[in-house]
Structure formats: C-alpha cells, structure tokens
C-alpha cells in the first residue's frame with residue numbers, strides 16, 4: 001500500500017519512519033516533509049511537494065499515486081476540514097472530521113463540552129468582550145490562565161501569576177490580537193491548576209477507545225520548567241507517574257464521556273484524541289484536548305510501539321479497532337526525546353543555519369534523530385528551518401540509560417545557536433515506578 005503523511009514536523013517524521021517499518025507499506029510519501037523525510041526503512045520514505053491546506057492538490061496527489069491511506073499530522077489542516085475533503089473523494093484518511101476537530105480548534109467548544117459531559121477540568125468562564133474579561137478577572141482571587149478561543153500555533157495560552165498579568169493577557173489576545181485576528185474574539189479564563197502534566201493519547205474509532213502508552217512532555221523552554229511555554233522541548237514514555245489507577249480514571253472520566261458527548265452532538269470522533277492532563281491533588285483534570293498525536297510525545301511513543309502502526313491506523317479508519325484490544329505490544333524499555341531548538345525559540349529565530357554531525361548521531365545504537373524544522377539549502381546541506389529543529393530520540397534499559405543515549409547523541413550534533421533542555425527525563429527519575 002502507498003501511504004501519505006501530511007505535515008512537516010518531528011511527529012510526521014516519526015510517523016513516516018514507523019509506517020515505513022510495516023511490511024505492507026510500499027511507499028510512504030510525506031507532504032511537504034522536511035530534510036529527514038527521505039529514504040528511511042527500506043528507502044520507502046519519499047518527500048511530496050504538498051501544502052497541507054491545499055486540499056484540492058492533496059486529493060489530486062492521492063488519486064495520481066493511488067494512495068491507500070492518508071495520515072494527517074498537524075491540527076491546522078484537520079481544523080480546516082482535510083478529512084472531510086478527502087473522504088468526499090473516497091480517499092481513506094486517519095484523523096477527525098472538521099466538526100470533531102473543534103475539540104482542539106475551539107477552547108470554548110471543548111470547555112463547554114467538558115462541562116456538559118462532567119469531564120474534570122479547571123473552573124472557567126467564557127468572555128466575548130475585553131471589559132467583561134477584566135471585570136471577571138477582578139472578581140477572582142486565585143491565579144488564572146487566559147486562553148484564546150482559536151488555534152494560535154500553541155501560543156494562545158497565557159499562564160498568569162496575578163491579576164495584572166491576566167489583564168495584560170486579555171489585552172494581548174483580544175485587543176491587540178497578537179495571536180491572530182478572530183482567534184481571540186472569545187477567551188476562556190480558567191483557574192490555574194497545580195501538579196504534574198501528563199499526555200495521554202488514545203486511538204478512537206466508533207465505540208472503541210484505545211489508550212497508547214502515556215508520555216510526559218516538557219512545555220517550558222528552559223531547565224527546571226522555567227521560561228516561556230513552547231510546543232514541547234522533550235518527552236519520555238512511559239511516564240512512571242501514570243499509575244494504572246490514574247489511567248483507568250482518565251479512561252472513565254475523560255475519554256469515554258467525551259466520545260459519547262461528541263456522538264450526541266452528531267460529530268463522532270475518529271482518529272487520535274490527545275488529553276493534556278494535570279495530575280492535581282484532587283485527581284486528574286483536563287488542561288486541553290488535541291485532535292492529533294502530540295509533538296514531541298509521538299517520537300518516544302512510536303519508538304516503543306512493536307505492533308504494526310499501519311495495521312492499527314487502518315483499524316481506526318475501518319472502525320474495527322476492537323480487534324486490537326489487549327493486543328498492542330510495547331517495548332518495555334523507556335524512550336526519551338530531547339528537542340534541539342534554534343536560538344530564540346519560542347520567540348523569533350534564524351533559519352538556514354547548517355547542521356553538522358547528523359550522520360554520526362543516527363548511527364548510534366537505539367537512537368533515532370527525527371527531523372522537525374530542517375530543510376536542504378542550494379548546496380544540499382541540511383540547515384535549520386524552524387524553531388524546533390531536531391528530536392533526538394533514544395531508548396535504553398532504564399530511563400537513565402535512555403537519557404544517557406540521547407544526550408550522548410546530542411554531543412555529536414552541532415549548529416550555531418543550538419539550545420536544548422538538559423533535564424528531560426529528570427522528573428521520571430524522581431518518581432518511583434509503580435507498574
């Protein structure tokens with residue numbers, strides 16, 4: 001079967017790599033991909049010049065290449081309706097419809113759905129005018145988080161320490177529209193929660209929800225969870241903090257009621273549903289839903305997956321996921337992904353800086369260097385082309401060894417301005433294993 005992965009990040013490189021490992025995959029196109037999405041296992045990975053938001057071009061490509069399955073990586077095309085566009089042309093695609101992708105694309109939609117379905121989440125208020133928002137902020141005592149309603153490339157959430165910061169956040173989102181026009185027409189103002197974050201991804205199809213192994217992301221830019229929030233600076237799986245009891249609670253209190261509520265709204269969910277959780281003293285609460293796999297969580301999670309990913313994704317699309325109940329196999333060894341970012345990220349950064357040492361790093365045992373923001377320049381050198389540049393992912397018999405392997409590989413890679421967190425995985429080391 002010929003496959004097409006839509007997207008250009010580290011998650012998409014990891015998806016293409018894992019799909020190429022399937023004996024049933026003949027070719028894995030990645031559109032538009034990055035400098036890493038070429039060759040791969042069996043030389044099956046092929047870049048495709050595609051704009052994920054140009055649905056007509058995607059349909060034409062799928063027809064011309066007889067693509068058997070499309071896997072959509074990022075949220076933007078999902079929220080814009082790529083699944084609806086492909087399905088209307090009878091092209092098989094993994095991902096939720098435009099209506100179901102609202103769970104990520106609109107914070108107001110997802111918070112309202114959680115309230116209706118009694119899914120545990122932070123108390124909140126929706127405001128559609130900056131003055132109403134300011135008045136609400138002034139009536140609150142606890143620290144708040146201000147969230148733009150629409151998609152803002154992961155930047156529309158501002159975690160505040162005090163009312164002054166919250167008022168400034170409202171101003172940035174609603175008045176100055178720093179995160180895009182229309183994105184902040186409404187804001188969600190919610191209670192700031194305390195605890196450890198956990199990323200729980202599940203495949204969802206028909207009535208079946210199948211959780212993947214849990215992961216922990218590192219959202220803050222700098223060591224010790226300091227600095228501004230980013231798309232994610234590193235992740236590891238499994239997450240020792242995710243006990244079987246916590247995961248069962250998340251199934252019962254989060255995934256099942258959410259899937260039912262989506263069905264009641266006549267927008268059944270199909271694809272990957274990502275629950276961003278905060279493990280609070282009162283129990284796990286949802287911070288956000290994403291309608292896709294996480295980046296960088298996908299990199300360590302897929303490295304541990306032993307079951308054929310193509311089989312699993314097809315079962316979701318064909319609504320026969322229950323065939324895999326209790327049959328998904330995982331490598332018990334932990335995996336860890338450390339993101340190498342460009343200087344200045346998550347603010348502005350330079351592109352076009354040459355990257356050295358990639359070949360040496362990828363030759364190390366138990367290491368995969370997944371590309372994210374990379375491209376090839378006119379001299380055919382691999383250069384930086386985004387904020388998050390590479391996801392160095394490694395396995396080991398223990399989390400300590402996985403970390404050691406990842407950081408050893410990083411020592412071989414160099415580009416001017418390269419920055420990364422040196423403490424990815426340290427929380428896992430501090431948590432005793434319970435399972």
Ligand code: AMP
Pocket residue numbers: 122145147154157159190191192193194197219229276287288
């Ligand atoms: P979101 O896009 O809603 O997940 O927010 C991005 C990040 O902001 C989360 O991963 C958390 O680190 C942080 N965050 C969001 N909501 C809250 C909250 N209610 N309390 C504390 N931190 C939050």
Ligand code: GLY
Pocket residue numbers: 217231232290293294295296297
């Ligand atoms: N790592 C966070 C996300 O994928 O949204």
